[in-house]
Amino acid sequence: MKRLLIILLLAMIALYASAAPAGQDMSLVLxxxxxxxxxxxARAPGQSSYSVGKLDSRLRLEACQQMEVSVPSGQRLIGNVLLRVRCTSGAAWSLNVPVQVSLSATYYVATRPLAANQTISDHDLMPQQGDLANLPGSVILDPAIAIGRTLNSAVPAGQPLRREMLRAAMVIQQNQKVRIIYRLxxxxxxxxxxxxAAASEGSPVRVRVSGGNVISGIARANGDVEVGH
Incomplete structure (x- = not known):
């Protein structure tokens, strides 16, 4: 009788185990x-490396057939980030996985003190190597982005240049005589x-012509104003 009860108990355990949903292997999530x-x-500039954090060992999830990984809105894939993992097939769960991302790349700093309204030349920039996780997201990685543009404010020597510090150089000054080209x-x-008014390349500018009339056109790199299409 005792043996029969043990057999029945084992059968019930096996039946329950087969009916219970399979658990998610967390190593597959990682x-x-x-x-x-x-x-x-693989598409990032420079040399990248990362480490994936541990998950709570007490976490129990249903088995997932397909997962989707994403960066939460407003976050950069650099430094300490919580990646969002969502099961899209087989179960309905999502969780955050902590990762740390380093990105060693070349960025550009001022070789000397630079004044406000100064136009940047290649002699004003010097390459530096560092982890972009410790720098603003707008730091200049390509010198071509800065050369020929004008500084909004002064920049001390050795400080990284950022996109918001720069504006397009003025190709036309206020009260300058310009050539107007009408194209149709x-x-x-x-x-x-x-x-x-002063204008940078590609920006609209108003011009007074003979007779006192005022027209609008687009400033070109050579200082001309183009009107029409």
Missing amino acids: REVSQWLDAAL DDIEVVNDGIAL
Whole structure:
């Protein structure tokens, strides 16, 4: 009788185990995160490295057939980040996985003190190597972005240049005599006028022409103003 009860108990345990949903292997979650990071950081500038944090060992999730990894809105994939892992097939759960991402890359600093309204040349920039996790996201990584642009404010020597510090250089000054080019299909007419304000390349500018009329056009790199299409 005792043996029969043991057999029945074992059968009930086996039946319950077969009916219970399979649990998620958490090592597969971490592997999915690592594979996603490998693909995402392959496109990043410089040399990247990362470490994936541990998950709570008490966490129990249903088995997932397909997962989706993403960076939460408003976060950069650098420094300490919580990646979002969501099960998209087989279960309905999501969790955050802590990762630390380092990105060693070349960025550019001022070689000397730079004044406000100064136009940047290649002699004003010096490359530095460092972890972008410790720098603002707008730091200059390509010197071509800065050269030829004008500083909004002074920059001390050795300070990294950032995109928001720069504006396009003025190609037209206020009260400057400019050449106006009217283009319509294959027709081109050239006239002269006086710019009513300073303008950078590609920005609109108003010009006074003979007779006191004012027209609007687009400033070009050579200082001309183009009107029409």
